[in-house]
Amino acid sequence: MNHRIRVAATVVAVGALMASMTACSSGSSDESAPLKFVLSGDATQGGGYQKMADKYFEETGTKVEIVDVPGDDLTTRLRNSAQADDLPNIAAAANVDPLWKDQLLDLTSIAKDANVLPTLTVEDPADNKVKALPSSLTSVGMFINKDLWDKAGVSYPTDASQSWTWDEFVAKAKQVQSGAGAQYGLTMDASAHRLRSFLYEFGSQGVVQDGDDFTLDDQAKTALEYFKTMNDDGFMPKSVWTAGDDASATFKSGQVAAYYSGVWQVADFQANITDFAWASVPTPQQPVKATNYGAASWIVGFSGRGKDDATTKFISWLYQPENYTAYCEIAGCLPSVSGLNVSYPKNAESFAMYNAEIAASPAVSAVQTTDQLRQGYEGKSLDVEPLKDETIKYLSGEQSIDQTIDAITAATKAALG
Amino acid sequence: MATETMSSSMGARIRRSSRPVTRKKSGEIRRSILPTTMLWVLAVLMAFPLLWFLLSSFKGGGELFTYPLSFLPREWTIDGYARAWERIDFVRYFGNTIVVATITTALTVFFCATAGYALAKYRAPWLSVLALCILSMTMLPGEVILNPTFSVVRDLGFYNSLIGVILPSILTPTGVFMFRQFFITVPDELLDAARMDGAKELSIFFRIMLPLARPIMLTLAIISFQWRWNDYIFPLIILSDPKNFTLQIALRTLIGSENIDWAILLAASVISMIPLVLLYLVFQKYITSSDINTGLRD
Numbered sequence: 001m002n003h004r005i006r007v008a009a010t011v012v013a014v015g016a017l018m019a020s021m022t023a024c025s026s027g028s029s030d031e032s033a034p035l036k037f038v039l040s041g042d043a044t045q046g047g048g049y050q051k052m053a054d055k056y057f058e059e060t061g062t063k064v065e066i067v068d069v070p071g072d073d074l075t076t077r078l079r080n081s082a083q084a085d086d087l088p089n090i091a092a093a094a095n096v097d098p099l100w101k102d103q104l105l106d107l108t109s110i111a112k113d114a115n116v117l118p119t120l121t122v123e124d125p126a127d128n129k130v131k132a133l134p135s136s137l138t139s140v141g142m143f144i145n146k147d148l149w150d151k152a153g154v155s156y157p158t159d160a161s162q163s164w165t166w167d168e169f170v171a172k173a174k175q176v177q178s179g180a181g182a183q184y185g186l187t188m189d190a191s192a193h194r195l196r197s198f199l200y201e202f203g204s205q206g207v208v209q210d211g212d213d214f215t216l217d218d219q220a221k222t223a224l225e226y227f228k229t230m231n232d233d234g235f236m237p238k239s240v241w242t243a244g245d246d247a248s249a250t251f252k253s254g255q256v257a258a259y260y261s262g263v264w265q266v267a268d269f270q271a272n273i274t275d276f277a278w279a280s281v282p283t284p285q286q287p288v289k290a291t292n293y294g295a296a297s298w299i300v301g302f303s304g305r306g307k308d309d310a311t312t313k314f315i316s317w318l319y320q321p322e323n324y325t326a327y328c329e330i331a332g333c334l335p336s337v338s339g340l341n342v343s344y345p346k347n348a349e350s351f352a353m354y355n356a357e358i359a360a361s362p363a364v365s366a367v368q369t370t371d372q373l374r375q376g377y378e379g380k381s382l383d384v385e386p387l388k389d390e391t392i393k394y395l396s397g398e399q400s401i402d403q404t405i406d407a408i409t410a411a412t413k414a415a416l417g
Numbered sequence: 418m419a420t421e422t423m424s425s426s427m428g429a430r431i432r433r434s435s436r437p438v439t440r441k442k443s444g445e446i447r448r449s450i451l452p453t454t455m456l457w458v459l460a461v462l463m464a465f466p467l468l469w470f471l472l473s474s475f476k477g478g479g480e481l482f483t484y485p486l487s488f489l490p491r492e493w494t495i496d497g498y499a500r501a502w503e504r505i506d507f508v509r510y511f512g513n514t515i516v517v518a519t520i521t522t523a524l525t526v527f528f529c530a531t532a533g534y535a536l537a538k539y540r541a542p543w544l545s546v547l548a549l550c551i552l553s554m555t556m557l558p559g560e561v562i563l564n565p566t567f568s569v570v571r572d573l574g575f576y577n578s579l580i581g582v583i584l585p586s587i588l589t590p591t592g593v594f595m596f597r598q599f600f601i602t603v604p605d606e607l608l609d610a611a612r613m614d615g616a617k618e619l620s621i622f623f624r625i626m627l628p629l630a631r632p633i634m635l636t637l638a639i640i641s642f643q644w645r646w647n648d649y650i651f652p653l654i655i656l657s658d659p660k661n662f663t664l665q666i667a668l669r670t671l672i673g674s675e676n677i678d679w680a681i682l683l684a685a686s687v688i689s690m691i692p693l694v695l696l697y698l699v700f701q702k703y704i705t706s707s708d709i710n711t712g713l714r715d
Contacts, residue, residue: 065659274477
C-alpha cells in the first residue's frame with residue numbers, strides 16, 4: 001500500500017515540475033520584455049554589443065538582451081527559431097536566410113541617415129528596401145612576425161603606399177625562413193574568403209555568373225597554381241589547408257614569417273601574442289592591389305514580434321555616429337559607415353593600413369558579402385563553399401587544376417543557378 | 418555459476434596440494450610484470466592529453482601557442498578562470514544541466530525498467546512487435562530523427578523549455594534492451610511463486626523485480642547522466658533563451674565566428690568537468706562496472 005502512495009506522489013511531483021517548467025517557457029510578446037539580440041560574438045565583438053546594450057539601457061531605460069550563440073550554429077539557430085515562431089527582435093546574421101527573409105524590418109532610412117558605405121548598402125530587388133545593415137567592416141590583410149624579419153635583416157613595406165608583388169614577398173619570406181630559422185614562410189586561413197582575396201590580387205574576378213553558367217577566369221587558374229606551389233614546397237604548412245589545422249595557432253607559435261588573415265585578428269593578437277612583435281603590412285599584389293572586404297555580419301530587425309518600433313529605434317540608435325564610433329573602438333573593428341573618426345586605443349596603424357587598402361581595392365573586392373546578401377533576398381543560399389572545398393582537393397592531389405575549376409563552377413551553378 | 422564454483426574449488430585443491438607459497442608468489446609477480454607495465458603505459462597515454470589540458474588552463478593566452486610548447490605553464494595564472502567565471506553564469510547553467518540530467522535520468526531508469534520488464538515477462542503478439550520497433554530505433558542515429566523530434570516538441574509547446582529537452586530523451590532503446598535482457602534471466606518461477614502468494618502484478622514489479630535489477634538501474638543511471646550532461650545538439654535547437662541554456666551550449670558560445678579565446682574556453686571546460694568528476698568519485702565502483710558496457714549509445 002505504502003509504496004503505491006509513494007509512486008503516486010512521485011508521479012504527481014514530476015508532473016507538477018514539468019508543468020512549472022513549461023510555464024516559464026513562453027511569453028515573448030510581453031511589453032516589458034527586453035529586446036532580444038542574437039549574435040555570434042568573439043570576446044571583442046560580443047563584448048562590444050553588450051556594452052552598447054548597457055549604454056542604451058542607461059540612456060533610454062529599454063533593455064536589450066544579448067544572446068550569444070556559437071558561430072557555426074548561428075544559421076541553424078535562426079532557422080529553428082523561425083520554424084518555431086520564436087525569432088529574436090534583432091540579429092547579427094551571417095546572411096539573410098530564405099527561411100525568414102520575409103519577416104524583416106525596413107532599415108532604408110537608417111542606412112541613409114547613418115551614411116552606410118554605398119558598396120555595402122544592398123536593396124532587396126523585390127521592393128528596393130534595405131533590410132540588412134553591415135555590422136562592421138572586415139577585410140583581408142597580411143600580418144608579419146616582425147621579430148623574425150628583423151632578425152633575418154629582411155626589409156618589408158610598412159606603409160599602404162608602398163607595395164610588393166607576391167613573387168617579391170615569397171622571395172623575401174624565404175630569406176626570413178632560412179635567415180631567422182622560421183619553420184614556414186606563410187600561413188593562410190583555410191577559407192574561401194581569404195582565397196578570393198588572393199585570386200583578386202592576381203587580377204581574377206572570382207566566380208562570375210555568365211547567363212545561366214558560372215565561370216572562373218584564367219587569372220584564377222594562375223593564382224590557384226601559384227597557391228599550390230607555395231603549399232607544396234614547404235613554404236606554407238600543408239596541414240592547415242589539407243588537414244584543418246588552425247592557421248592562427250601556427251602563427252602564434254612564432255614559427256611562421258607571415259600570416260594572411262584579416263582585420264579581426266588585431267584584437268586577438270593584442271591579447272594573445274606576448275612573446276614576439278607583429279605588424280600589419282600591405283598585402284602583396286600580382287599586379288592588382290586588392291583585398292576582400294565586406295560586412296562582418298548583417299544586422300537585421302524582425303517584424304511582427306510586437307516590438308517593431310522599439311527594434312527600429314534601437315538599430316537607429318546603434319548607427320548614430322557617436323554610438324557607432326564607441327562600438328568600433330570597444331570592439332576593435334572597422335566602421336561600415338563613412339565619415340567617422342574612430343580613434344583606436346592600440347594598433348591604430350594596423351587599422352589605417354586596412355582602410356587604405358580597402359580604398360585602393362577594385363570593385364570586385366566588395367562583392368562577396370553583398371552578392372551573398374542579394375542571393376539571400378532572392379531566396380537562394382550557398383551553404384557550401386565550392387571554391388574552398390575543390391581547392392583542398394586540388395592541393396591534396398586528388399584532381400588537376402582544370403578539373404578543379406570545372407568542379408568549382410559546376411558546384412556553384414548547382415547551388416545558385 | 419556452477420562452473421565457476423567448480424573451477425575455484427579445483428584451484429583451491431591444487432594450491433593446497435603442491436608448491437610452496439613463496440615460489441607461487443614470485444611467479445605471480447613475474448607473470449604480472451608485463452600486463453602491469455602495459456596498463457601503466459596505457460594509463461599514461463590516456464592521462465597525458467588530459468593533464469596537458471588541465472595545465473594549459475593555467476597558462477596565459479599568450480603562452481598557449483608559443484614554440485616550443487611547454488608542459489608546465491611558465492607563468493601560472495588563473496586569469497582564464499576569473500574571466501570565464503565572469504563571462505559565463507555557471508550557477509545558472511549548472512543548475513539547468515543538473516535539472517535536465519537528473520530528471521531525465523530518473524525517468525529514463527523508471528520507464529526503461531517498466532518497458533523492459535513488460536517486454537521480458539508478458540506474452541502478447543503485439544508486445545514482440547513493439548519490442549522489435551524499439552530495438553530497431555537503436556539503428557537510427559539521433560541526428561536522423563532530429564527534425565521530426567523538433568517538430569513534435571514545438572507542436573507540444575515545449576520549444577525553449579527544459580522539458581522540451583527532457584521529454585524526447587527519456588526512453589532510450591538501449592536502456593529498454595538492457596532491462597529486457599536482464600529480466601529474461603530472472604526465472605519465471607519466481608514470479609509464479611509470488612503470484613501464488615497473492616502478490617499483485619505491481620507489487621511483484623516494485624518489490625521483487627526492481628530490487629533484483631539494481632545493478633542495471635545504477636548502470637543505466639550513470640550512463641544516462643553522462644549522456645545528458647554532455648548532450649549538445651538537441652538542447653542547442655530546442656533552447657533559444659540564454660536563461661535556459663545548458664552548460665554545453667553556454668560553453669560553445671565561447672567559440673566565436675572568426676577566433677576563439679582559448680584561455681577562457683580551457684578554464685570554462687575544466688570547471689564544467691568538476692561535477693562529473695565528483696560523481697565519479699562517489700560512484701566509482703559502479704562506473705567501472707558500467708563501463709564494461711562500452712559501445713552503448715543513446
